Amino acid sequence: MNGKETCAFASGTWTGRCFAGVVDTEPDPDDPAWKGHDDGVIVLCRTLACAERLDQNDMAHCSEFEERRYWAPVPPGTEVDFEALAQRAVEDIGIEPITIGIVPEDKPGRVGIVGMPVWMWVQEPGPTTYGPGEGEATAGDVTVTATARVVRIVYDMGDGTKVTCKGPGTPYEDRYGVRESPDCGHQYGKQGDPYTVTATSYWVADWQGPGDLGGTIRLNRTAETQVVVGEAQVITQ
Template sequence: MPGGWGVVFWIWLATPPGGAPPDPRALAQQAIARMNLRAITIGIVPEPGPVSIGIIGMPTWMWAENPGTTTWGPQTQTASAGGFMVTATAKAQRTVWTMGDGDTVTCTGPGTPYADSYGKKSSPTCGHTYTRQGTYTVRATTYWVVTWAGVGQSGTIPLNFTDTTTITMGEAQVLNS
């Protein structure tokens, strides 16, 4: 308008132009899906299988055979929509081993793989000792926490993944002739 006069209208919109921001938790779930998180592969001595028999009273060693970003973490991914972004970071917190004999063992790291040089020593990080012979189903459930932040919010999402195997424990027999 000539002379510098004009009319200004202020309009209050219930949602921002272009629509409401996306649900940040839904974006976090999208980021988690990109991580391809999965259960550890059980590493255990005695080894699973019909020809491997452990001896009761001897240490059993347990570990994550494949510790990495998809089985132990940490891993960070982002997801975005409509100009908004959420970042999620996943980390394994612990593995709870259900030993099949009524006992559980909680390990806060991926464990130490067994090597023959350890002999009869107990695992320094994750082990168990069976006291009865038998065949046992062993479950390793790894518990994760995913922390996320974005779109002015933050939160955590718990996850868990399980792998299962079977081992056999027997008694050592001594023969005298």
């Protein structure tokens, strides 16, 4: 600025309209400049005309048009890719495929019967396999947090049928006998040796950055198992 070193503040970051920098002293929390936010920074923005009149103490007699304050999520000149940071926050959760709980089980000698109920569920659901899971990522002074959860699981039963379950399902117990699953089940119409069953869990991750910055990321994970289903008369022979 005309060779003057006294414009250190004003020469910080040119926004295209003014020289901008974080104020030296933050205003009180109830100051209108915060606009209801409790994070981020308050920026002092000075026009070229105002900046040229700064003295050795970084002071100037500027009009409201030439100097204004406003809230910003990050300091001027900070390059932050919030979407990339949000992706990192989601990765921090460590989302994994579910462990499929199913009857008949995927074990040697375990055979289901055509027409009998098949139960499916999430085996030992946790933050990384069903949610809610939480993660965060930081770049400089900026932190983004993410919370993710499963919204549905789609089971491809291997016989051309897909079953959508909105919850984790109910684990089968011997006391249930031949009852159908109350929330996540199937019946095979013909024998299969074996049927390959895939379970795709669909996640929704909500992320939050400074102030009102936020969004949603959708992703999925797939697990696989197999079940053997036979005709009753064949099994009993």
